[in-house]
Amino acid sequence: MEYAQAVPLKYAIDPDECIYLQKGKCGNCKDVCPADAIDYEQKEIKKTLNVGSIILSSGFTPFDPSKFDNYQYAMYPNVVTSMEFERILSASGPTHGHVLTRPKSSKKKDAENVKAPKKIAWLQCVGSRDMNRCDNAHCSSVCCMYAIKEAVIAKEHVGDDLDCTIFFMDMRTHGKDFERYYDAAREKHGIRFERSRIHTITEVPGTNDLSVRYANEKGELRNEVFDMIVLSIGLESSKQNIALANKLGLDLTPQNFCKTSTFEPVATSREGIFVCGAFQGPKDIPQSVVDASAAADAAGAILAQARNTLTRSPEVVPETNVIGERPRIGVFVCRCGSNIAGIVDVVAVAEYASKLPYVEFSTDNLYACSQDTQDNMVQLIKEKNLNRIVVAACTPKTHEPLFQETLLNSGLNKYLFEMANIRNHDSWVHKNNPELATNKAKDLVRSAVSKVALAAPLAEAELEVNQTAMVIGGGISGITTAKSLAMQGFHTHLIERSGQLGGQALNLYHTASNEDVQEKLSAMIQDIEQNKKITIHLNTELSSVEGFVGNFKTTLSSKRKKKVLEHGVAVIATGAVPFQPNEYCFGQDSRIITSLDLDKKFMDNDPILQDLVNAVFIQCVGSREPDHPYCSRVCCTHSVHNALELKKRNPKMNVYILYRDIRTYGEREILYKEARAAGVIFIRYSVNQKPGVVLSDGKILVTATDHVLDRPVEIEADLLTLASSIIPYKDEKLAKFFKVPMNDDGFFVERHAKLGPSEFATAGVFLCGLAHYPKPIDESIAQGQAAASRSVTLLSQKTIHTSGTVAKVNPAICSSCGVCLSICPYSAPSFLDAKARMFRGKAQINPVLCKGCGLCVASCRSGALHLQGFDNDQIFSQIFALSEAG
């Protein structure tokens, strides 16, 4: 087993190490395995699968820094990679999460030299943005952020006095909420950021401490000693990836990532084969998850016809009504081979259980989860007329569904079940204390029995899903979602508040990879206008939304009329707007423009562009500042690309980019390299010393301090382009309609920053595009596809089943105070309206939206809320049972 979280959690034999397989001797494992699970005869089998589509998600390989002799990673024990440092920070890692230096060897003397470090440095861009010592010209996108994270966590583990320094070139925290994290790391956690690329690490003689010599930003030479240095290693394509691509005949980029295009971000060069994750290019978790959903969508679109053609339905055993019956509890105590029985006296536990109140039957099993035990359990439930079951075994996290299945097969409601965790929480963790472990097992069984006695059969509501989708926002991501949904076979309504589809993409000239945006966009629009499954509503806004997942009722209003639309899911793709700058003399001279204005000039082939002598760009206008404390993600690439375009039109033109950090993440870095090669001049400024712009005698004078010379420079600009930020609409009304949250900046907050980037916590509502966070076209399209893909997980089911463990209101006791409505993250509670026959104004829970967390139940002062399956009396009975003498 490679790691403890492996799924499935099963052991496998390593054939290279197995003595039996290598030499034909030993065979111990087969002798001792009581389940008879060892099979030495298993051979590699070749299978041919007939598939309609292939998705490649084969990831990346971390850069191996041992080839860099200047860092001596292989020789110095305290030079570690960021991946190794992740393990050092991990509670299940080699040091159990204690940050310690590494011993030189496993010898005792060396092991004693291990200490808690006081000073740790991170070196960025190891194996990234480096053509000198390796061939990785790209930026790995994720290292800046993970280095900051590791530094912050290291300080949490070691204590505030740990000195953490990050040596970097450009700090690239371009993801959602990343800039805030960077600010907090610097200001709140006291992490030092040093803009310098370290050339060499040497060991301090006689110790394993590490010394580095570097020039700081002011050009002063410094020597500094660290206890530990973490190399922030980059991401690159593995040899296997390259081989796979060759085998499949796929094009790769010069950096050996899978080649895709801006407008089809997950499609490889071969039809039907899609790619997601870091094989497509270096990227972080949220973007990988977006890509994954997008790839699923792309594959789903071509396979829509075949949906549900290979599915089979299981046979359903009719449910026995046990309401009103006295509890007749069956207890099954599992030996789990020797996993439990080796420590806990299983026979004594079963014997003990048989004497507990309401227990009709108890036994022990070698493996409660084995097929024959399951069949036997069904028989026993029927024979002994049992109506509640307790299994004392491993853990409900993995095995509850299996045993619930058994209950269903015997005609019992699956909520008449409880597990006692006597393996993971008992025999495995108390192996030196068999007697106390046995007592604990008895306690846990007693607690489970007392709880299950109070269990009631719970119903899982069934709800029909309206098969129509509504997409709000006709920008590039909304168009993509609508198209994807239609291709997957679902009728889609696309709502656009303006009179034209296209959104902000209408203002863009070329993509970073030189595709003509207008040409592609009009093709996309034409495509959906002709699609019979898509209804486009222009000049239309939402005036009210009722209902919930599967059954929304939205009132649309346009100039002429109101219309009610019924739909099963909603996708919010409402976009964002460009910030209108309020500094740098913007608005006072027609030659001071925004990036989008420049794009317009390119599109119009404005003659002014030909004769420019000096063109200046100022970055971060309205980004990374107190009013908009986030990075707008796209502006660096946009300006660099536009600078190149200007150079292309007139190579003699002087082009200056005034920036804070250039954030051309991923393979966009190549563009930055090209720009420097083409002679674009990059001048860095700091937020405390912003460039000055004055208008004087019809001239635009831009002043800045050159960061290399530390001297002021003045440029007379013929064109000054301000890379202004992207700001959200802050659409409070929409947020209220769908009960979805917004962050402080006004972007919508997704279900989970990493794992649920394209959906909301509120079921049936999805998210994509700039409304989520600023992003370029390829990422908007990928997220548009992802939102469609997530929607299809609902739409492809005709009905949804709710869980039985949901909250329920006793309206007679409810005091209508509204705490539950306020605190529920899923918008499940509401007040009964005036039409209700009884209990008007009292709370009710929508079981479809309820996730069963119990927040409302614990918060209800009146005790009107109950969480079925975890009700107060059940938890109390557990507490009381635990206090009884074992």
Place this chain on the structure above:
Amino acid sequence: MLAYINKIKEISDRLLKEQKVDLIIGFRKGTIPMMNEPCFVKTSSDVKNLVWDSNCGINLANYLTNRKEKIGVIAKGCDSRNIVTHIIENKISREQLVIIGVPCKGMIDRRKVAAAADCEVTEVLEQADVIVVKGPGIEKTIKKADVLQDNCAICIHRNPVINDEMVAGPVEEQKGVDRYEDVRKVEAMSPEEKWNYFEELLSPCIRCYACRNACPLCYCPTCFVDESKPQWVGKTLDTIDTRTFHFLRAYHCAGRCTDCGSCTRACPMGIDVRAFTKKLEKDALELFGWEAGMSVDERPTLDTFKPDDPDKFIK
């Protein structure tokens, strides 16, 4: 403050006559000194019964719960904050109310007066800053400031935060008041000292629930102490049960309590019930910057989640 009554009567009379309200909730003279009682005035002819002096400590928000009529309610600073909480928690709607705001200089504590008089008090006369206490054969003049209710002495919201009519211009708010001296004292105690302190504090409790009944926050149809499935608290005078009742009630008031002092005022055994609620009031202020009942637009702090909520206590 004594001059307010004319204005109160004038406004009440007008509201009733113009049928803007169905009733006025105010105070009338009680049967024993220093015990003004809440009253419902439904006709203009009864307006004459209304009184106002420093014995109007009862929180009138408590009488608004779930009423259906249009009501004119007289509100001190603390009452007004509880009215706000009532509106937020759907106990009454803003439209039903005409709030007659009374700037307040503090209510007197009848126990303090009785203690100062040191004999049976038969009559209490109030003047601007003093009260004259009469008993069998004695007459004593006491400074009002010396016998204020504890919560009034440290009050920083004497003016109503919400109103439709005001009986007078605002009074000056007290500045530089140390609101939590007593709480800090308890916080500084060792666990044993704390245990003894609360044991001592609660020992007289007879579980009459007067504190709960006087509290405008305690409006649940069935209080947890009265529930039987599950039975959260035993019904005896067992110290564990009594403790559980007071602790849980305080938690139910956390982030909602305005320190109006009704609980302490109502306790027949003289227990300082505020000792519990004040700690949580202090925590709500220090951890979440929250003062209850200041705005109808914001739900109590414990009903909401903000990403920057403090979380140090989790570690």
Place this chain on the structure above:
Amino acid sequence: MSDWEPKIVSFLCNWCSYGAADLTGVSRMQYPPNIRIVRIPCTGRMSPKFALAALREGADAVWVSG
């Protein structure tokens, strides 16, 4: 009293801490056996009443994690 051991009742969130306690077992980490775990669906379910009930029923400590 040196052999006195506290009785600890813990309320663990199904999604994180309960799973972590499972993982502790999978990793075979060892800890004293005087802790009893009650699984709750989320620490949001935790009510002060549970803590009080456990304490009055004889627990020496209550641990909530999630």
